[in-house]
Amino acid sequence: MKVLIVGSGNTLYFLCRNFTAKGYQVILINRDREECVQLARQLSAMVVCGDGSDATILKEAGAMGADVVLAVTPNDQDNLVICQLAVLQFAVPRVLALANDPDNAEVFEKLGVSAFSTTHIVGSLIEQRVSLEQIINLLPVGEGRVNVTEIILGHDSPVAGKRLKDINLPENALVAVVIRNDQPIVPRGGNELLIGDRIVLITLPENHGLVLKTFTGERK
Amino acid sequence: MKNSLYIVIIGCGRLGSLLANQLSRVGHSVVVIDTDESTFDDLSPDFSGFRVVGEATRMAVLKEAKLKNADVLFAATHEDNVNLMVAQVARKVFNVQHVLARVFDPRREQVYDQLGIETICPTSVAAEMFLLAVASDRAARGDA
Numbered sequence: 527m528k529v530l531i532v533g534s535g536n537t538l539y540f541l542c543r544n545f546t547a548k549g550y551q552v553i554l555i556n557r558d559r560e561e562c563v564q565l566a567r568q569l570s571a572m573v574v575c576g577d578g579s580d581a582t583i584l585k586e587a588g589a590m591g592a593d594v595v596l597a598v599t600p601n602d603q604d605n606l607v608i609c610q611l612a613v614l615q616f617a618v619p620r621v622l623a624l625a626n627d628p629d630n631a632e633v634f635e636k637l638g639v640s641a642f643s644t645t646h647i648v649g650s651l652i653e654q655r656v657s658l659e660q661i662i663n664l665l666p667v668g669e670g671r672v673n674v675t676e677i678i679l680g681h682d683s684p685v686a687g688k689r690l691k692d693i694n695l696p697e698n699a700l701v702a703v704v705i706r707n708d709q710p711i712v713p714r715g716g717n718e719l720l721i722g723d724r725i726v727l728i729t730l731p732e733n734h735g736l737v738l739k740t741f742t743g744e745r746k
Numbered sequence: 747m748k749n750s751l752y753i754v755i756i757g758c759g760r761l762g763s764l765l766a767n768q769l770s771r772v773g774h775s776v777v778v779i780d781t782d783e784s785t786f787d788d789l790s791p792d793f794s795g796f797r798v799v800g801e802a803t804r805m806a807v808l809k810e811a812k813l814k815n816a817d818v819l820f821a822a823t824h825e826d827n828v829n830l831m832v833a834q835v836a837r838k839v840f841n842v843q844h845v846l847a848r849v850f851d852p853r854r855e856q857v858y859d860q861l862g863i864e865t866i867c868p869t870s871v872a873a874e875m876f877l878l879a880v881a882s883d884r885a886a887r888g889d890a
Contacts, residue, residue, distance in 0.1 A: 579826075579827055580851070581853055581854070581857075582853075601803075601827070602803050602831065603803045603825065603827035603828045603830070603831040603832075604827050606827070606830075606831050606834075607826075607827045607830055607831065607854075610857070610861070611854075611857060614857050614860055614861070615857060627803070627804050627805065629804065629805035629806065630803070630804075630805065633805060633835055633839055636838055636839055637834050637835070637838055637839075
């Protein structure tokens with residue numbers, strides 16, 4: 527896979543290191559000559575110095591044959607234009623833009639460019655973890671329309687010792703897997719939940735809080 | 747078309763302030779947006795419109811300028827990408843009827859024609875004028 531990344535700083539460096547470690551062919555575009563020299567020294571990636579929203583620079587970087595273009599600069603307008611150029615002029619099949627302003631994630635989608643907001647992602651992670659310390663993992667899937675959450679049943683859990691079919695689970699929620707003593711169990715209605723069980727829940731953003739409360743109880 | 751239009755201008759530099767002053771003078775409702783408050787000093791004393799300080803690439807700023815009520819948007823900052831982004835947002839998110847973006851790079855102009863964004867490229871316009879001047883000069887000398 528050939529990945530073209532436009533950006534700067536740590537995001538660019540670590541993304542590139544991550545992708546090259548997986549064996550992808552990575553090309554970086556950065557405006558700052560000094561930073562380009564550093565990147566070229568530290569990473570096994572081709573580095574192109576220039577403005578990534580300039581079609582000539584994209585062409586020079588080989589955008590024509592790229593499988594993915596990632597635009598992660600600190601400027602939303604640049605990220606949008608980079609992705610649009612990649613699609614319109616170089617027929618890149620997949621592009622992804624960082625929306626620095628979280629509101630722009632939705633705007634970019636409306637303009638036909640896939641986008642993500644680190645503020646959204648980090649914000650929801652922190653909120654979930656801080657409010658309920660038993661929650662140890664949270665992963666949004668389907669552009670954030672579905673949550674996958676892992677929780678540990680504590681001593682004060684109102685459902686500990688109950689059978690799954692006796693738990694009043696809100697609509698559109700599912701106990702996907704129970705992990706007990708490192709053994710995964712796909713539970714049926716007759717299975718009991720025990721203290722210390724790690725439970726993987728599938729929820730929707732609208733019922734997420736309610737479902738968690740069912741398993742962990744009211745907390746102050 | 748209504749007699750008085752609601753016009754939002756992004757960028758209050760030389761072009762933005764010139765447009766804002768003239769449009770306000772003939773009776774249109776004008777809102778200018780710029781990141782730098784000092785650029786509003788270029789607005790004439792009789793400018794009767796509103797001034798918004800902020801980055802036009804932020805939704806909150808565009809909402810503050812009540813872009814959804816606008817009849818016309820001019821994107822006239824000195825950054826092509828800002829102009830192109832704001833023009834698209836105005837057209838496709840806020841449904842502004844008439845949107846115009848200034849774009850300096852003639853190569854970018856072509857791409858945005860494809861997206862249905864009307865652009866004005868000062869570089870191309872100036873080049874045309876120069877070429878025309880040269881051609882008419884030669885014609886005057888009778889060797890065209």
